Amino acid sequence: MTVPERWLEKHNRKLLMDRSAPGRIGASHAKLDVPESELPDAAMLRDNLDMPEVSESEIVRYFSQLSHYNFSIDHNFYPLGSCTMKYNPKINDEMAALPGLSEIHPFQPEETVQGALKLVWHLQEILAEVMGMAGTSVSPKAGAESEFAGMLMARAYHLSRGDDKRKRVLIPDSAHGTNPASAVVAGFHVVSLPTNEEGNTDLAALEAAVGDDLAGFMLTQPSTLGIFDTNLSDVIRIVRDAGGIMYGDGANLNALLGKVKLGELGFDVVHSNLHKTFTQPHGGGGPGAGSVMVSERLLPFLPEPHVTRTEDEDGERFSLSTPPQSIGKLGPFQGNFGALVRAYAYIRTLGDVGVSQISEDAVINANYILSQLRGTFDLPQDRHCKHEVVFSAKNLKDEFGVSGKDVCKRLIDYGIHPPTMYFPLPDVVEESLLIEPTETESKETLDQFIEVMKLIAKEAEEDPDLLLNAPHNTPNTRLDEALAARRPVLRWRRDD
Numbered sequence: 001m002t003v004p005e006r007w008l009e010k011h012n013r014k015l016l017m018d019r020s021a022p023g024r025i026g027a028s029h030a031k032l033d034v035p036e037s038e039l040p041d042a043a044m045l046r047d048n049l050d051m052p053e054v055s056e057s058e059i060v061r062y063f064s065q066l067s068h069y070n071f072s073i074d075h076n077f078y079p080l081g082s083c084t085m086k087y088n089p090k091i092n093d094e095m096a097a098l099p100g101l102s103e104i105h106p107f108q109p110e111e112t113v114q115g116a117l118k119l120v121w122h123l124q125e126i127l128a129e130v131m132g133m134a135g136t137s138v139s140p141k142a143g144a145e146s147e148f149a150g151m152l153m154a155r156a157y158h159l160s161r162g163d164d165k166r167k168r169v170l171i172p173d174s175a176h177g178t179n180p181a182s183a184v185v186a187g188f189h190v191v192s193l194p195t196n197e198e199g200n201t202d203l204a205a206l207e208a209a210v211g212d213d214l215a216g217f218m219l220t221q222p223s224t225l226g227i228f229d230t231n232l233s234d235v236i237r238i239v240r241d242a243g244g245i246m247y248g249d250g251a252n253l254n255a256l257l258g259k260v261k262l263g264e265l266g267f268d269v270v271h272s273n274l275h276k277t278f279t280q281p282h283g284g285g286g287p288g289a290g291s292v293m294v295s296e297r298l299l300p301f302l303p304e305p306h307v308t309r310t311e312d313e314d315g316e317r318f319s320l321s322t323p324p325q326s327i328g329k330l331g332p333f334q335g336n337f338g339a340l341v342r343a344y345a346y347i348r349t350l351g352d353v354g355v356s357q358i359s360e361d362a363v364i365n366a367n368y369i370l371s372q373l374r375g376t377f378d379l380p381q382d383r384h385c386k387h388e389v390v391f392s393a394k395n396l397k398d399e400f401g402v403s404g405k406d407v408c409k410r411l412i413d414y415g416i417h418p419p420t421m422y423f424p425l426p427d428v429v430e431e432s433l434l435i436e437p438t439e440t441e442s443k444e445t446l447d448q449f450i451e452v453m454k455l456i457a458k459e460a461e462e463d464p465d466l467l468l469n470a471p472h473n474t475p476n477t478r479l480d481e482a483l484a485a486r487r488p489v490l491r492w493r494r495d496d
C-alpha cells in the first residue's frame with residue numbers, strides 16, 4: 001500500500017463512535033407545535049448510554065465507506081461454485097417493488113390479489129413445464145426446505161400405500177451437503193454411496209444397496225463435481241424397479257435449462273433454487289426461494305397453499321388451495337413472494353430461447369475456464385463439465401506448500417471473490433477449488449480471472465510467503481478464522 005492509501009485506510013476504518021464529538025448532531029427538529037408530554041418514569045430512562053454524536057455528512061460517509069468493504073456481484077467477478085452468484089438484472093427489483101405486488105397483505109381477500117396469485121400460478125406452470133413434471137410448489141424458502149418438502153412427500157407417498165418399511169435413502173458422496181440433512185430431518189436413514197473413477201454413481205454399489213426398504217435416491221444433478229452423471233438412466237431404472245422415489249437436486253438448473261427435462265427421464269421430485277437458477281440477490285443466508293416440482297404420483301402430496309386456476313363464464317380465477325393429501329404448510333403464507341416475482345421477471349424477460357441460452361452460456365463459460373487452467377491446477381475429473389468446474393490445488397500444496405485456501409486468499413488481493421474451496425469435501429477431492437463463472441460473465445472477465453489464477457500459481461512457485469500471508473490489500477489481513485467465528489467482536493466498547 002502507498003503512503004496515501006495507508007493514510008486513507010486508517011481514516012476510513014474509524015468506527016462511528018470514534019468519529020463522535022460531544023454536542024454534534026445530524027438533524028434539526030421543527031419547532032414544537034404540540035403540547036409537551038411527560039417523559040416516562042425516570043427510572044426507565046438511562047442517561048449513561050454511549051450514542052454517537054455525528055453530523056449528517058459524517059454518518060453518510062461512514063456508511064458509504066463501510067459499504068465498500070463488502071464484496072458483491074455488482075463489484076467484480078464472483079465465481080463461488082455451487083452458490084451461483086450471477087448478475088441480478090435490476091429490472092427484477094423494479095418489478096418486485098411495483099406497489100400492486102409489494103404493498104399487498106397475505107390476509108387480503110383473494111379477489112383483491114388476483115394479479116399476484118396469477119403470477120405465482122404462472123410460475124408454478126412454467127417450472128413444471130421446464131422440468132417436465134406434473135406440478136410445482138413455490139412455498140419453500142430455500143433449496144434445503146425444498147429438499148425437506150420433497151422427502152416428506154416421498155414419505156407420505158409410501159405411507160399412503162401402506163408401505164411403512166421404506167426407511168432408507170441412498171445419497172452419493174458427490175451430493176450437496178443439505179441432501180442427507182434434509183432426508184434425516186424428514187425421518188429417513190441415510191446411506192452414502194461412492195462415486196466411481198469418472199465421478200458417476202457407482203452402479204455396482206447401487207445395485208448392492210437397493211432393497212424393499214428403499215425409500216428413495218437423492219441425486220444432485222449436475223453433481224458437486226460439476227458433471228452430468230452419464231449412468232443416470234441406469235440409476236433411475238434401478239431405483240424405480242426397487243420401488244424407490246427418484247429425487248433430483250436441481251438447485252443449479254442453469255446447466256440443464258431448455259436441454260433436459262428431468263421429469264421425462266423418470267425423476268419423481270426435483271427442486272430448484274430460484275435464487276440461483278433464476279437470479280436473486282442472495283448470500284449470507286438469504287433471501288431465497290425454493291421450488292419443488294413433482295411427478296403425477298406425488299401431486300396429491302404437494303405442500304399448501306397451492307395456487308390453482310379455475311375458469312367459468314365470468315373468466316379465470318386464482319385461489320389458494322390445499323392438495324388432497326398435502327404434507328401441510330412449510331411456513332406462513334405463500335413463500336418468499338418478492339423472490340418469486342424476481343424469478344418470474346427473469347424468465348419472462350428471457351423467453352424460452354433465452355432460457356435455453358442460459359445453460360449454453362453457463363456450460364461454455366465453465367468449460368472455457370477448464371480448458372485454460374488445465375495444467376496450471378490439477379483437474380481431478382478431466383472431462384467436459386457442466387456449469388462449474390472442480391480444480392485441485394494439490395499440485396501447489398505438494399510442490400510449494402501452498403494450499404487451496406492460500407490461493408483463495410491471494411485472489412482477494414486481485415479484487416476477485418474466491419471460488420468455493422474444500423467443497424467437494426477433501427475425501428472426494430483434495431484441496432478442491434469449485435469455480436462457477438455463470439452464464440452472465442463476458443469472455444474478457446473470464447480471461448482476466450484466468451490470467452490472475454496463472455499469476456498466482458507463478459507466485460506460489462517464486463514467493464510462496466506472498467500467498468501464505470495473503471490477503472495484503474484488505475482492511476483485515478489473514479484472520480484467525482476459528483477465533484473470529486467463536487469470539488467475534490460485535491460491540492463497540494469505550495476501552496476497546
Ligand SMILES: Cc1ncc(COP(=O)(O)O)c(C=O)c1O
Pocket residue numbers: 082083141142143144145176178220249251252273288
Ligand atoms: C446443489 C445444491 N443443493 C442444495 C442447496 C441448498 O440450497 P439453500 O442454500 O437455498 O438451502 C445448494 C446451495 O448452495 C446447492 O448448491
